[in-house]
Amino acid sequence: MRALSYFGPNKVKVVRKPDPRIEHSNDVILEVTRSGICGSDLHLLHGLVPDTRVGCTFGHEFTGTVVEAGQSVKNLRRGDRVVVPFNISCGSCFYCSRGLSANCENTNPNSDVASGVYGYSHITGGYEGGQAQYVRVPFADVGPMKIPDDMDEEEVLFLSDILPTGYQAAEMGEIKGGETVVVFGCGPVGLFAMKSAWLLGAARVLAVDHVDYRLEF
Numbered sequence: 053m054r055a056l057s058y059f060g061p062n063k064v065k066v067v068r069k070p071d072p073r074i075e076h077s078n079d080v081i082l083e084v085t086r087s088g089i090c091g092s093d094l095h096l097l098h099g100l101v102p103d104t105r106v107g108c109t110f111g112h113e114f115t116g117t118v119v120e121a122g123q124s125v126k127n128l129r130r131g132d133r134v135v136v137p138f139n140i141s142c143g144s145c146f147y148c149s150r151g152l153s154a155n156c157e158n159t160n161p162n163s164d165v166a167s168g169v170y171g172y173s174h175i176t177g178g179y180e181g182g183q184a185q186y187v188r189v190p191f192a193d194v195g196p197m198k199i200p201d202d203m204d205e206e207e208v209l210f211l212s213d214i215l216p217t218g219y220q221a222a223e224m225g226e227i228k229g230g231e232t233v234v235v236f237g238c239g240p241v242g243l244f245a246m247k248s249a250w251l252l253g254a255a256r257v258l259a260v261d262h263v264d265y266r267l268e269f
């Protein structure tokens with residue numbers, strides 16, 4: 053397959069590498085249909101994330117179509133279209149069973165800093181990312197969500213990271229309705245934080261940024 057590959061700080065190229073294969077019976081293989089580039093990918097690109105290895109593929113925000121499902125997978129089958137959250141969780145450990153799936157104990161044997169994350173260095177488990185034609189998705193019955201038939205990939209892609217990230221910021225602000233909310237930073241996550249603030253009932257939302265074009269929205 054073709055995949056983005058990291059060669060060192062500020063150097064990535066699209067190269068050919070072997071297609072991913074089922075490694076555990078609860079994996080699926082997706083043909084990637086959309087893949088986002090995240091602000092967090094810049095930290096990898098700039099060489100700032102420890103243990104970002106030469107040859108790894110970035111991409112933790114993607115949708116795809118199932119091309120192969122492992123024997124234990126119950127909820128997905130070939131042809132299903134899915135959007136995949138960026139953090140990989142087992143669904144059954146201490147943290148997952150309390151809804152804290154980003155702290156999953158079972159998907160990142162390399163460190164305690166976080167759960168496994170697609171395409172985000174060996175510090176988060178060394179999983180290959182979705183800026184590629186195909187990607188392996190472990191614990192496939194837990195994270196991936198099926199895309200409704202009447203929606204297309206671009207309508208749901210942002211559920212993989214930036215929409216819930218912005219929503220969580222608004223939720224942590226404990227908006228009850230009627231407040232004035234200030235959002236610092238009007239990049240994509242900031243825009244979703246603003247949208248979420250409106251959704252949660254804010255009366256007024258102020259946007260702050262020093263980049264002019266971002267204030268045009």
Ligand SMILES: [Zn+2]
Binds near residue numbers: 090138213214
């Ligand atoms: Zn992201």
Ligand SMILES: [Zn+2]
Binds near residue numbers: 147
């Ligand atoms: Zn878990």
